[in-house]
Amino acid sequence: MSDKLVVCAYHNVGYRCLKELLRQGADIRLIFTHEDSPTEEIWFESVRELAEQHGIPYLTTSINEPENLARVAELAPDFLLSFYYRNMIKPTVLELATRGALNLHGSYLPKYRGRVPVNWAVINGETETGATLHYMVEKPDAGEIVDREKVTIDFTDSAFDVFNKVTDAAVTVISRAWPQLVAGTAARIPMDLKAGNYCGGRKPEDGRIDWSLSAVQIYNLIRGVTHPYPGAFTHLDGKQIIVWKAWPVEGCGEPGRVVSMEPLLVGTGDGLLEIRSLQVEGAEEATATDFVAKRTLVSAEFK
Template identity: 30%
Template sequence: MKLGFVTCVQLGLSCMEAIYDAGGKLQVAITLKDEKAKSKSGRVFLDKFCQSKSIELVKIDHINDDNVIDVIKKYDLDWLFIIGWSQIAKKRLLDTPKLGVLGMHPTLLPKGRGRASIPWAIIKGLDETGVTLFKLDEGVDTGAILSQHKIPLNDSTTSTELYQLVSDAHSNLMKSIIPNILSGNVNLQEQDNAAATVWEGRTPKDGEIDLKDSIVNAERLVRATTKPYPGAFVMREGKKYIIWKAQVVKKYTDGLCLEFKDGFLECLEWEVE
């Protein structure tokens, strides 16, 4: 089974390492040219890893360029992984590998299609989330599912913790599925569109705490938007107070404490922007 991989971030590199840990190998790796997306969160360079494994590394401008199609055909790839990549692959690219293109999404599809998966899982108060390995199609997170890895959540889980759990789940899922992929024992399960939900993208301004809302929602928002995200915040006298950690308390406390109709939120870690 001939495999290729597309990534430019640490999450993808960890999955590449997991493939080798599980006894697989890659024919080729594709990444962005060195001068592109230098400030992208998690941006990494694959040269060292590819050299250590004798993998040809191809650096590109865009995933849909003709030279990418040529590379897939050159190596006669069965599957191409695209993980940690913001450019949308078009149908021509998706149809080029013999068996298709595989990606991962950090929810238990079909729930949570779309964006901002980690913050939304906490904001919505879910008791579990996860990572889904699926076959990419022209829709948004709509392709057939190969496998899923579940992640339990509780009422203290923060986005910092969940970000790491999601990262670990990517690697664990890759390790578990590679033997099946190599043997051709892949069972694709179509998604139940009737059960699908779509989560919208979020911006930093969505982190503003509504003092007229419930304290439960405010506390979740703090946990959901803490690092590596921009943080929940309140405005006071023209100043922006970014809150990284908080807890629900029964009475007003010294320092930065927010009053809601149903309780108080004591801010434990915060800064003024």
């Protein structure tokens, strides 16, 4: 059976899944990707470079634009696959794939439908997530499931660590599912939306530390948005401070109040937070030891 493909891809998941499709000899006719944003830390592999290496035509304009819609229609693909593509693909585009349009999502659906699912899973203290290949419909991350793979979230994992696990799981899913899709034997499991949840995108302001929360909750936020993401922040003496590394410990103290300088312990709504690495606005990242050595923090309060 035919397997003519148009692929929308970005980020490491897009890069790695494309490599797996190429390893399997998939007939990729066109790739849609994105221009890298000048305001974003680019720590991931380039789909555009991969397309160039393999001589595959690519575009960085949206697949939804009328001229691109016409180009896809002319190609008449059997499948349209989306791997971490950042634009919602319109139903008129999805309908052009005669054998199906599918998306690889970075969670174990139906949990964590929507944006930045890995970060949300870590911030919410989940112990597992995954990667899911599903058919695309008008509603985001809501179509029938073809295959999925779970990964564990360890308490010491940052979102970056989990993202790498999810990327590996995504490749595992594609390696299993692609031959089944081509053969027409792939599963189509209905998505039970009531068993899951939907998350929106995150804004920088969402990284603000609320010291009235428990030490564990604050720790989960910090590890959920630490490098290469923008980081969780608080304020001290009118200056913004990003907390890059921390650890929850037992104890009690007034929320936001420094109770110890060595180690640097701050009170929370439940327990204490040991700050291990932080960055004052306009300065370089520093260890808590170096930070404390330059300041008197007795009774200081983070806000």
